[in-house]
Amino acid sequence: MSQAGYYHISQGGELVRMDSLAAALAADLQAGYIWLDFVQPARQDLEALIEPLGLHPLSIEDCFDENQIPKLEDYPRNTFILFNAFRYSQKTLDIEEVDFFLGANFLVTVSQRQILKDPERIASHDIMNVRQGPAFLAHVLMDWVVDQKFIAIEALEEELNDTEDVILADYAHFNPGELVRLRRQMLGMRKSLFHEREMLMRICRKDCLFIPDVAIIFYRDIYDHLTKFFELTEDSRDLVTSLMEMYLSMLNNQMNRVANETNATMRRLTFITTIFMPLTLLAGIGGMSEWSMMTGPDNWRTAYPVFLLGMVLLGVVNYYFLIWFEKRRQRKELPTLTDL
Helix, strand or coil, X not given: CCEEEEEEEECCCCEEEECCHHXXXXXXXXXXXXXXXXXXXXXXXXXXXXHHHCCCHHHHHHHCCCCCCCEEEECCCEEEEEEEEEEEXXXXXXXXXXXXXXXXXXXXXXXXXXXXXXXXXXXXXXXXXXXXXXXXXXXXXXHHHHHHHHHHHHHHHHHHHHHHHHHHHHHHHXXXXXXXXXXXXXXXXXXXXXXXXXXXXXXXXXXXXXXXXXXXXXXXXXXXHHHHHHHHHHHHHHHHHHHHHHXXXXXXXXXXXXXXXXXXXXXXXXXXXXXXXXXXXXXXXXHCCHHHHHHCHHHHHHHHHHHHHHHHHHHHHHHHHHHXXXXXXXXXXXXXXXXX
């Protein structure tokens, strides 16, 4: 639902709410300046300001395009600043647009959601600077938006730390999609902060015609905050990458452990099979009465115990031979001092 607030700020620092847009435009701009705050405006609400305030149709178009990146554009009668606000709630990062039209004796703010909660209180918090001109009011509002950015970044960092604890505690039941989500959100923050930092750098270089030199020092403070936030997102993005590598490494170690256990089981089964293969052959021959035929039918009472004893001895010899062969193979696989 469209909302709007119309204010006149006098030179003495008095913030007066006007009843209508017409009343605000008719205010004495020689004795102060006006501030027009729009929330979810209709296109015609902003187009009505083209003639009295010189807003450019292209900048109005940008106010309704949610895919724009932060930028600063100078026009003959005003400067258009596209800024972003961060809001992080329930594992969802919302990057919302806040637009500033900064002129010599007016400031127009546009947002599609109620980002500037209680704008009168925000402006009154630093009324001594606000009364100096629209550039100072724009700084106060922008600084408030930057403070909200820090709240979102801090919440995201806390979740990242919790994710690290979850991976270390129980990586087997961890959902790697969480790391992908955090990485995408960090990239979104980084992209916004990168362009905002470049925009503030232009302001600090005095490229904006409607920001006086005395106000530059305040915008430098915002620039410092954005630079710090940009570095925080870079560090957090690197941490996400490290956590992903750590998770994959732990998962790979678990898979190797399972594979080693499977290999050990197969080796034991193979070892047992190798021992019993010759015994199975002899048992098959003896089971077909071949042994009694060779020793004579009358000697079976002696021949079969000897046959069984021979099978036992063969199994024992086969067992110790395999043990010796395995140890010999392992010694060959171990590196020697000369190999090192």
